Amino acid sequence: MNDxxxxxxxxxxxxxxxxxxxxxxxxxxxxxxxxVGLIVxxxxxxxxxxxxxxxxxxxxxxKYGDSVAGRKVEILLKDDGxxxxxxxxxxxxxxxxxxxxxxxxxxxxxxxALSAAPIATQAKVPxxxxxxxxxxxxxxxxxxxxxxxxxxQVTAPLAGWAAKNGIKSVVTFVTDYGPGLDAEKVFxxxxxxxxxxxxxxxxxxxxxxxxxxxxxxxxDAKPEALxxxxxxxxxxxxxKQFTERGLAxxxxxxxxxxxxxxxxxxxxxxxxxxxxxSSHHYSAAHPSPANKEYVEGIARxxxxxxxxxxxxxxxxxxxxxxxxxxxTNGDTDGEKLLAAMKGMSWDSVRGPVSxxxxxxxxxxxxxxxxxxxxxxxFYNIEFDKVDKVRDPGV
Ligand code: PHB
Numbered sequence: 001m002n003d004x005x006x007x008x009x010x011x012x013x014x015x016x017x018x019x020x021x022x023x024x025x026x027x028x029x030x031x032x033x034x035x036v037g038l039i040v041x042x043x044x045x046x047x048x049x050x051x052x053x054x055x056x057x058x059x060x061x062x063k064y065g066d067s068v069a070g071r072k073v074e075i076l077l078k079d080d081g082x083x084x085x086x087x088x089x090x091x092x093x094x095x096x097x098x099x100x101x102x103x104x105x106x107x108x109x110x111x112x113a114l115s116a117a118p119i120a121t122q123a124k125v126p127x128x129x130x131x132x133x134x135x136x137x138x139x140x141x142x143x144x145x146x147x148x149x150x151x152x153q154v155t156a157p158l159a160g161w162a163a164k165n166g167i168k169s170v171v172t173f174v175t176d177y178g179p180g181l182d183a184e185k186v187f188x189x190x191x192x193x194x195x196x197x198x199x200x201x202x203x204x205x206x207x208x209x210x211x212x213x214x215x216x217x218x219x220d221a222k223p224e225a226l227x228x229x230x231x232x233x234x235x236x237x238x239x240k241q242f243t244e245r246g247l248a249x250x251x252x253x254x255x256x257x258x259x260x261x262x263x264x265x266x267x268x269x270x271x272x273x274x275x276x277x278s279s280h281h282y283s284a285a286h287p288s289p290a291n292k293e294y295v296e297g298i299a300r301x302x303x304x305x306x307x308x309x310x311x312x313x314x315x316x317x318x319x320x321x322x323x324x325x326x327x328t329n330g331d332t333d334g335e336k337l338l339a340a341m342k343g344m345s346w347d348s349v350r351g352p353v354s355x356x357x358x359x360x361x362x363x364x365x366x367x368x369x370x371x372x373x374x375x376x377x378f379y380n381i382e383f384d385k386v387d388k389v390r391d392p393g394v
Contacts, residue, residue, distance in 0.1 A: 033072040034325065034332055037095030039116070040106040040131075041082025046233050048264045049108040049131055049310045050079065055302045056311035060318040063297070068322045069330035076101060082108050083207070085115035092116040096123045102332035103128065105317055108310075109231065110134040110178035117141040124334035126341070128320060130313035134178030135394050138360045143334055145341050145360045147320055147353075148313035149281045150391040151179040151229060152186045154257050157366045157386045158279035159187045162225060162255055163194030170196060170255075171223040173214060173238075175230050176203035182394045183229040183257060199223050209234070211241045219247050228256040232310060235260035239272040258283070258380060261371055263308040266378050273371035273378045281364050282309040282350040285379040294349040309350075316348050316362075320355070352387075361391045 038057060040050035057075055066073055076099055080088040088107070095101040096119065104120055105128040107113035113132035117140035120127035129137055129146045138144045162170065172187055174180030180203065188198045199221050202214050209230075215238075218226050226247065230238055235256075242254055258280020261273055266284075284295050284307050294315070298307040324340035325332075338360075345354035351365040366389045369380035 031071045031330060033074040034068075034103065034330070035074050035076055035095075035099060035101040036103045036105055036321065037076050037078065037092065037099065037101035038106045039078045039080050039088055039091050039095070039104065039112075041108045042077070042079035044082040046082035046108050046231070048233050048262075048308075049082070050106075051302075051305070052264060052308050052311035053106055053108075053130060053314040055298050055305060056307075056314040057318055059294075059297045059301055060315050060322075062301070064318075064322060069325045069328070071325065071330045073322070073325075080108075080112060082112070085111045088112040089115040089119060092119040096125060101125070102334075103321060103337070105321070106130055106314070107132045110137065113137050113144075114140055114178075117144060120144065126321075126324075126334055126337045128317040130317040131310050132179075133182075135182050135391050136178070142360075143338060145320065145338070145355060146362050147317040147355075149309070149362060149364065151183040151257065152394050153364075153389050153391045154279050154281060154366050155183045155186045155229070156190045156392055157368065157389065158227070158255060158257065158277075159190035159196075160194060161277070161279070161368055161384070162227070163191055163196045167225045167253070167255075168196055169199050169223045170225050170227050171200045171202060171218045171221050172198055172227045173202045173204065173218065174228070175206050175209070175234070177206050179231065180229050183227075185394050186392065187227050204230070206231075209237075211238050212245065215241050215245045215247060218252065219245060219250055222250070223252060225253040225255050228254065228260050230260055232259050232262040232264065232308065235262055236265045236269050239269050239276075243272050258309060258369070261369075261380055263306045263380070264310075266371075266380070267306065270378055271373075274373070276371045278369050278371070278380060279366055280309060280369065280380070281366055282312045283367065283369055283380040283382055284308065285369075285374065285381055286350060286367070287382070288349070288351075290347070291349040312348065312350050316346075316350075316353065319346060319348070320344060351385075356390060359391065363388055363390050365389065
């Protein structure tokens with residue numbers, strides 16, 4: 001009896017497999033893999049960005065499989081070292097001409113994304129920017145789509161919050177390149193329009209920064225608050241100096257974008273982050289079941305690493321690519337993929353997001369957070385939010 005059922009079941013399974021194979025177009029079955037050139041800093045001062053992005057891409061493929069629309073998705077990971085636009089540009093070129101990549105993804109810093117933009121345009125290859133966050137980036141190529149965020153997008157709500165919460169004078173302190181200049185400008189505009197006063201605008205170098213002399217100037221200017229943007233990886237050094245130079249003791253309040261209180265660094269920043277208010281599009285402490293599962297997944301696969309916003313940008317970059325490939329039935333034509341990506345919306349682990357069809361930039365919720373201890377470690381705990389924030393431009 002059992003044998004009969006088993007053999008019948010086996011027969012049905014085989015028939016099902018044959019039908020599935022028959023239903024699949026021959027072209028898709030025999031198709032080459034979709035090659036994704038993932039260019040990120042895996043070494044150098046911004047290596048944590050590359051590590052986070054790689055972790056997210058691996059987790060995505062573990063959860064959703066390494067094939068979509070009948071095609072295998074092969075990730076070609078390249079380390080650009082994070083500091084040289086020429087290296088990033090050469091890697092993009094090689095990935096397209098030699099390795100036949102049909103999609104480019106990653107890009108840890110603005111100058112690196114800008115250097116690859118003309119390559120994407122020339123080759124008509126989609127370029128999914130998951131990390132670099134200067135507003136202008138998608139304007140540099142019609143093939144760029146952004147799944148991370150922009151500094152202008154996350155800074156405006158913080159400036160509004162500061163003005164509403166009794167802060168009247170601020171010194172701004174930003175890294176002297178694209179995203180820092182965007183943050184400085186948007187902060188001054190929003191805060192100024194709400195009646196606040198920016199006493200001084202300080203810019204620190206991107207390469208080998210020494211924060212101490214700049215923080216001394218802040219102390220001398222005696223603002224009620226200091227607004228800071230530095231790229232992820234640098235926040236711990238700023239917070240250490242802020243405390244050591246006695247700015248906190250002098251009653252100066254620190255407010256910042258979430259780049260400074262990057263989740264990857266929060267365990268090492270520790271108590272120096274206590275009560276610091278920041279704004280950003282992602283916190284590892286975002287209270288949703290999907291995010292809890294995500295954070296656990298990243299930690300499980302990466303020796304306890306805490307997921308940060310760069311990982312989420314890449315996880316959503318993979319989602320955008322997979323969903324676009326489903327829509328094109330596995331066709332990697334650049335125009336078709338772009339058309340499929342424009343206007344797409346989904347529930348990210350960070351909350352609801354969409355790709356603005358006209359600008360190809362991400363629209364998302366921006367959260368106000370306060371750093372608090374939770375289970376022995378400091379986290380950015382969300383206490384307010386602004387929905388559907390677009391890049392306001394600068
Ligand atoms: C950038 O270079 O665009 C960038 C890098 C790291 C950040 C934010 C912006 O945290």
